[in-house]
Amino acid sequence: xxxLPLKLPAGVYKNGTDFQAAGRWLxxxxxxWTENTxxxxxxxxxxxxxxxxxxxxxxxxxxxxNGNLYLAAGSADNLYAYKPDGTLVEITPTAGLATGYVHAQxxxxxxxxxxxxxxxxxxxxxxTSSLPxxxxxxxxxxxxxxxxxxxxxxxxxxxxxxxxPTPAALIANAPTNNRSIIVTEERFLFALGSGGNPRQVSxxxxxxxxxxxxxxxxEAGDLELQTNGFIECAFKVRGxxxxxxxxxxxxxxxxxxxxxxxxxxxGNACGIVSxxxxxxxxxxxxxxxxxxxxxxxxxxxRDLPCEVSDYIFRSINRDQISKVFAVPNRKYNEIWWFYPxxxxxxxxxxxxxNYAENTWYVGNLGRTTGVDAGVFRNPMWFCATGKVPxxxxxxxxxxxxxxxxxxxxxxxxxxxxxxxxxxxxxxDELTQGDVTATFKTRFHPNDTERSYGAYTMSNPTSIRFxxxxxxxxxxxxxxxDWRIGTNRLQVVAGGKR
Numbered sequence: 001x002x003x004l005p006l007k008l009p010a011g012v013y014k015n016g017t018d019f020q021a022a023g024r025w026l027x028x029x030x031x032x033w034t035e036n037t038x039x040x041x042x043x044x045x046x047x048x049x050x051x052x053x054x055x056x057x058x059x060x061x062x063x064x065x066n067g068n069l070y071l072a073a074g075s076a077d078n079l080y081a082y083k084p085d086g087t088l089v090e091i092t093p094t095a096g097l098a099t100g101y102v103h104a105q106x107x108x109x110x111x112x113x114x115x116x117x118x119x120x121x122x123x124x125x126x127x128t129s130s131l132p133x134x135x136x137x138x139x140x141x142x143x144x145x146x147x148x149x150x151x152x153x154x155x156x157x158x159x160x161x162x163x164x165p166t167p168a169a170l171i172a173n174a175p176t177n178n179r180s181i182i183v184t185e186e187r188f189l190f191a192l193g194s195g196g197n198p199r200q201v202s203x204x205x206x207x208x209x210x211x212x213x214x215x216x217x218x219e220a221g222d223l224e225l226q227t228n229g230f231i232e233c234a235f236k237v238r239g240x241x242x243x244x245x246x247x248x249x250x251x252x253x254x255x256x257x258x259x260x261x262x263x264x265x266x267g268n269a270c271g272i273v274s275x276x277x278x279x280x281x282x283x284x285x286x287x288x289x290x291x292x293x294x295x296x297x298x299x300x301x302r303d304l305p306c307e308v309s310d311y312i313f314r315s316i317n318r319d320q321i322s323k324v325f326a327v328p329n330r331k332y333n334e335i336w337w338f339y340p341x342x343x344x345x346x347x348x349x350x351x352x353x354n355y356a357e358n359t360w361y362v363g364n365l366g367r368t369t370g371v372d373a374g375v376f377r378n379p380m381w382f383c384a385t386g387k388v389p390x391x392x393x394x395x396x397x398x399x400x401x402x403x404x405x406x407x408x409x410x411x412x413x414x415x416x417x418x419x420x421x422x423x424x425x426x427x428d429e430l431t432q433g434d435v436t437a438t439f440k441t442r443f444h445p446n447d448t449e450r451s452y453g454a455y456t457m458s459n460p461t462s463i464r465f466x467x468x469x470x471x472x473x474x475x476x477x478x479x480x481d482w483r484i485g486t487n488r489l490q491v492v493a494g495g496k497r
Contacts, residue, residue, distance in 0.1 A: 003426065004489045006472060008408060010036065011359030014311035021409030026471070029363040030404035032332060033354065037430075038484045040404040040476050042393030047071075047380060048086030052387040053078055054102050055346060055368045057276065057323065058136030059382065059389075061375035064143040064160045069375055071389065072145055072158070073382060074136030076100030079147060079168055081158070082389065093147075093156045095170040100134030100151040103345050104322045132322030135275045137180040137192075137233065141209060146171075146181055146189060150275060153177040155191060157209070172210045175202050180275060182234040184241050186254045190234060192243065194222065198230035201243065201252070203261070219260045225250055227265070232272050235280040238298035242285050244278065246271040249294075249301040267301025270294045276325035276369065279335050286335045286353065288324055293353070304353070308360045312351055315341040323347055327370045329379055331393070333357070338367045338384075346384040365401055396479040404476040406484075410442070410469040419443070419494035421466045427457040428485035435484060436477045441467030466494060 010033035013024040030041050052075050059073035071082040077100050078092045134151040145158045147168055154176050156168035171189075179193030189209040194202040202222040205211035214221045225231065229247025236242075241252040249267035254260070271289055272278050278287025285296045286304065291313055293304040306312075316324075317340040324339045325347070333356035338347040348366045353359075370381030370389075379392040398404075422439070429435055438453035452465040454475065474484055 002491055004491050005486050006408070006411065006489065007486045010357060011354070012308055012361045012406075013409070014308040014362065016310060019410055022469075023411060024409050025406055026409040028361045028406040029402060030365075030398060030476075031363075031406050032334070032352070032361060033357065033359050034332065036485065038406050038474070040396055040480075040482065042378075043395045043397040043479070044381075044390040044392045044399070045394055045397070046386075047389040047391050048082060048088060049388065050082075050086065050088030052080055052088065055384060055387055056080070056382045057133060057325065057369050058138055058149075059369040059371050059380070060138035060140065060145060061371045061380065062140040062143070062145070063375055068160075070145070070160060071371070071376070071380060072138060072147075073369060073389070074134075074138065074147065074149060075387075076102045076134040076151070079136065079149075079156075079158075081165060089165045091158055091165055091168050093154075093168045093170065095154070095156075097149070097154075098152040100149060101131050102133065104133045104320050105131035106319055132274070133320065135322070135325075137182070137275070139181060139183040141183055141189065146183060146209070148178055148181040148191075150179055153179070153196075155181055155189070173212050174204070174209065175212065179231055180233050182236070182241065184252075184254070185236055185239065188219070188254075188260075190241065190252075192234060193231040197224065199225045199227055199245075201225060201231070201263075219257060221260050223261070223263055225263065229271055233275045233278065235278065235285040237280055237285050237296060238283040240298065242266070242280075242296050244272040244285075244287060249296060266296065266299070267294070270301045270303075274322045274324040276323075277337070279326040279328045281328040281330055281333075281335060281355065284355070286355065287326065288337050288339075290321075295355075306353075306360060308351055308362055311362065312339070315349070317341055317344055320345055323368065325367075325369055327367075327379070327381065328372045329393070330372055330374075338365070348384065396476075396481065398479075405473060407473040408471050410471060412469050419466055419468055421492045421494050422463060422470070422489050423492060424490035425455070425457070425461040425463050426488045426490070427459060427461060428487055429457050430483035431480060432457050432459060434476065434478045434480040434482035436475050437461070437487070438473045438475070439463065439465055440471040440473070441465050441469065443468050460490075 013021045054075040056073040137148045147156045155171045155174040158168035175191045175194035177196035178191045182190045189204040191202045194200045205218040205220045229245030234243045243250045251266045252261045255262045272287045295304045320340045326337045335353045341349045366384030367381045436454035
């Protein structure tokens with residue numbers, strides 16, 4: 001009798017057919033791969049029961065000069081701050097904030113596509129979101145917060161008053177009709193898509209966000225990017241500011257007076273899918289495009305090969321694609337993207353990229369915005385349905401999100417032309433009893449699948465099944481920090497039928 005080690009490459013592979021994932025992990029939920037083992041992600045607890053009126057899209061955490069912690073987030077029509085005790089405080093600007101959009105609005109009728117396309121009286125199948133779901137760009141200006149909602153376009157400042165919070169105030173002289181904002185490492189406030197020009201970048205004087213008119217005595221300025229796209233957002237990376245449009249990527253580097261900033265195109269055909277569809281980590285930026293993923297390492301934008309892209313872009317709800325948001329989880333070297341699938345109006349699935357181990361994993365979880373650990377000890381992500389923040393990576397309680405699991409693609413027993421009988425499993429598990437294993441067998445790819453188990457792992461585990469190929473699924477049986485390495489199957493050769 002031979003021992004067959006189930007030593008599979010880390011991460012999930014979901015491109016092409018199921019059989020293309022032979023010898024790989026095919027599906028997952030609430031698990032990650034680290035150091036050649038599978039382990040559950042951390043659970044979460046509710047930070048506050050105070051619920052916002054609408055889903056939150058855009059958030060920020062920071063400390064004031066006295067060390068007090070702040071968390072803020074914006075919805076379609078409101079801006080909120082959270083006190084350390086979890087109390088929700090509304091700080092919505094009172095200076096005529098424009099009405100926002102909870103969901104993306106599509107123009108599928110007159111004017112929604114090229115003239116003459118499709119039949120008269122029918123929806124235009126290639127129509128795009130003319131009114132995306134409202135998102136907020138938030139950044140800190142020292143101990144203050146800068147905010148801009150894309151549906152409103154004005155730039156506001158909130159001065160972090162935790163005792164009697166006042167509304168965020170309009171910044172004097174700042175451009176209006178902006179698409180986004182960012183505060184650069186050099187302490188300039190960038191207005192992106194400023195003044196209603198979707199290609200314009202305007203910046204304030206250094207250390208003075210109320211001076212926007214260029215003069216010999218200041219460093220304010222503006223420049224229109226040479227691009228066929230519209231500016232969506234920006235990130236701070238390796239001494240530069242990376243500006244992403246829906247078509248390409250540009251870097252802005254501080255060079256001092258008189259030009260102040262030098263702009264350079266650093267990528268083509270690499271547009272970002274939404275204003276919150278990217279995140280920066282370890283000096284690089286990672287983002288989702290319309291049909292793939294990209295990264296910028298400080299030199300140039302490039303494709304990011306993805307082993308689950310077929311699965312994601314077949315299932316994503318493109319009508320609500322403006323809701324895609326990314327958040328780093330630097331403790332585990334991860335970037336998480338949350339997105340809506342099928343006809344879901346809200347984000348209900350995720351894909352995770354581990355940039356240290358170059359692996360991908362997927363699952364189903366609804367989050368609309370969030371921040372990484374740093375200011376707070378743990379990541380803070382906002383729920384899509386409850387519209388409240390949760391403290392993540394704490395404990396192993398997943399509430400109503402199911403239990404962690406991972407399932408392989410087809411694994412051939414022997415060379416695949418001989419029926420193999422499996423009689424025993426020798427598990428490689430850190431804490432035996434916390435994980436169960438289920439096996440699914442077939443005699444050929446289109447045959448009926450037969451299931452055996454679930455088996456509670458012991459050392460060894462007696463099992464009995466026969467087949468030419470097998471899939472293995474592992475499920476977390478208890479809320480615990482388990483680990484699974486390389487399990488081995490004891491097999492006996494059978495006949496060829």
